[in-house]
Amino acid sequence: MVNEMAKRILLVDDDADFLDINNTILTAGGYMVDTACTSAEALEKLRSQTYDLVIIDLIMEELDSGFSIAYAVRDQEQTRNLPILMLTSAQEKTGFNFEFDKDKQWMKVDDFAAKSLSPAELLKRVSLLIGKVK
Amino acid sequence: MSKKTGRILVIDDEEVIRSGCRQILEMYDYHVDEAANGREGLQKLMQNEYDVVLTDMLMPEMDGMQLLEEINQSGKQVIIIVITGYATIENAINAGRKGAFDYLPKPFNSDELLAKVERAIDYRDHLQEIERLREERDRNLLESSNERARTLTIINSMSEGVLATNRQHQIVLMNPMASRMMHISEARAAGRRVEEIIRNPDLQRSIIDSLEQVTSTLSCTHLEFDTVYGRAIQASITPVIDENKACIGTVTVLIDVSEEKKVEKMKSDFVSYVAHELKAPLGAIEGYLNIILDGIIAANPQKEREMIEKSRDRAHGLIALINDLLDLSRIDRKRSLKAMGPINIVELLQETVDFYKNRAESKSLAVNFSTDDDLPFIRGNKEDLSRLFANLVSNAIKYTPENGHVDISVQKSNSHLFVNVADSGIGIPAESLTHIFDEFFRAKNAMDKKITGTGLGLSIARKIAKDHQGDIEVESQENVGSTFRVTLPIIAEN
Missing domain, CATH: 3.30.450.20 (PAS domain)
Incomplete structure (x- = not known):
């Protein structure tokens, strides 16, 4: 399934089960998946490898750690244009309409999705984002 | 003539005038006393109350002028009418200066006498009315100023x-x-x-x-x-x-209402935290089920089984969390509603140790239990204390790597029992120690090592200890071990 041309995705989540779930779905979808369960691990991998997409869980140990990673991605020359998909289970907590609110440009992410996305929906979102890369 | 009454003192050295006055005045229901000179008059005045004094000016022993002065000095309140044969302006003015109300020139007839006396009595009534009004006013003023002061004090306090x-x-x-x-x-x-x-x-x-x-x-x-x-x-x-x-x-x-707002916010924070904690395992279970139902790993039955097992583990964790939450709310209920009775701590701890025996053995942990002799009973709720010790002993087993040891001991002082649960576990990092009893707090090393937990066990333990007028303390060193020490007061059983 995995071939030379396969797109590479980094999954960042501190919940091992979510890493396992999304890893399984994306691998089955033909992507090459790498995982990181802490901010430090994610940043290290982003420095040493090239990815076509990074999927970050918004709320990890610290409330803003998902955003910190997103900012770090945008700060680095080599990852400036890397698409970011932010996953969250906390819509009601922050009050943002993550699905449709395109005004939130300051958040520097390309898309938001609920953590409970179905496999088909997740693959659809991912292919849309990766398609954006030239 | 109107019916006035009053007590009149007639002072004159001439008996004829005294008795004449008495006859006339008594006809009109006045009470009349007599005195033959100023001195005698003054004595009577000091001993009795009179409304009006009729006094002659020229008398032996003490004349009218002298009498007026004496009355003035005594401060006695009485209306004085001067009877004088020398009805001159000078006399009248002098007497007036000395406080006489009126004068009656000799000779006088009964009508003239009555008119003067009646006028004096009217004046007496008038004075009394003024005095009454003044007293009333003073009383009202005092009351209203008291009332005002009282109201202000209340409002200011x-x-x-x-x-x-x-x-x-x-x-x-x-x-x-x-x-x-x-x-x-x-x-x-x-x-x-x-x-x-x-x-x-x-x-x-x-x-x-x-x-x-x-x-x-x-x-x-x-x-x-x-x-x-x-x-x-x-x-x-x-x-x-x-x-x-x-x-x-x-x-x-x-x-x-700042304090109420703070409590409100803590409650709503707690609810949203709990909601988040409940949602995460359910989200994972849903994710696994989606993968299995969509047939994504149908070709790999072993992976499929692994995912079903992981789902079960998350469901298990969810039940543990819900149990902890139910315990938390049960413990928060009023202490008065709980059955309190004599508790044999050693028996209770032995039950706990026995319950976790298999779990300890599966990790090859040595569990030692020692106690002082003759431990008194303490007063408490058996279910709660059992939960407290279960939380400490199960934590000790959970966070201690294989081949380690867990040491449980009970000591006594005059007033307290001390239950120590010590382990040779992973310990608690120094920066986590101050938060270890907070709700949902989990030490970083426990999270890193993926040791599951609800983050509520120690907060429940502390609540129970406090509920029993006791306390719980911890000493710990990372990678060496932790010691939890519960202090419970010994309460004499009647």
Whole structure:
């Protein structure tokens, strides 16, 4: 399934089960998946490898750690244009309409999705984002 | 003639005049006493009460002038009519200066005598009425000043802020609590307009609206606002309505509700935290089920089984969390509702140790249990204390790597029992120690090592210890071990 041309995705989540779930779905979808369960691990991998997409869980140990990673991605020359998909289970907590609110440009992410996305929906979102890369 | 009565003293050295006066006055129901000279008259005056004294001026022993002086000096209140054969202006003026009310020139007839006496009695009544009114006024003044002082004291001692305004929007009263709540000095506020003094725009608007409302109903306005110093204040504004149903002012009562707000926020934070903690495992279970149902790993039955097992583990963790939450709310219930009885701590701990025996053996942990002799019973709730020890012993087993040891001991002092649960586990990092008893807090090393837990076990343990007037403490060193020490008071059983 995995071939030379396969797109590479980094999954960042501190919940091992979510890493396992999304890893399984994306691998089955033909992507090459790498995982990181802490901010430090994610940043290290982003420095040493090239990815076509990074999927970050918004709320990890610290409330803003998902955003910190997103900012770090945008700060680095080599990852400036890397698409970011932010996953969250906390819509009601922050009050943002993550699905449709395109005004939130300051958040520097390309898309938001609920953590409970179905496999088909997740693959659809991912292919849309990766398609954006030239 | 009108019916006046009174006690009259007639002082004259001429017996004829005395008896003449007596006869006339007694006919009109006056009580009459007689004295033959000033000295005798003065004696009678000091011994009895008279309304009117009729006195001759020229007398042996003590004359009229001298008598007047003596009466003045004695401070005796009596109306004096001077009888004089020398009815000259000078005499009258002199007597008047000495305090005589009137004079009666000799010779006089009965009508003249009666008229003078009656006039004096009228004057007496008049004086009495004035005195009565003065006393009444003084009493009222005293009462009203007492009443005012009392009301002010009450208003100034209130824990609520009170603020009154008149129709002209001026502050007419601001008690110390209101001044403290709004950070306005009382002195600065008096007489100033609401618009100048009240900084909060909502409160200012509401007071002015209440003043200007035309309805006659006593409609109270409620609002909440935050002060510049971050206190939450609840204000109730009531218009003051006069008998013509016009609004003549407002009374505003201010209550500081910051503490209630804090508790409210803690509750809502707790609820949203719990919701998040419940959602995460359910989300994982849903994710696994989606993969299995969509047939994504149908070709790999081993992976499929692994995912079903992981789902079960998350469901298991969810049940543990819900059990902890139920325990937390049960423990929060009033202590008075719980059955308290004598507890044999050693027995209870032995039960706990036995319960976790298999779990300890599966990790090859040595569990040692030692106690002082002759331990007294303590008073407590068996279910709660059992939960407290279970949490500590199961934690010790959970966080201790294989081949380690868990040491449980009970010691006593005169007043307390000490239960120690020590382990050779992963320990608690120093920066986590202060939070280890907080709800949902989990030490970083426990998270890193993926040791599951709800983050509620130790907060439940502390609640139970505190509920029993006891306490719980921890000492720990990372990678060496932790010791939890529960202190429980010994309460004599009757």
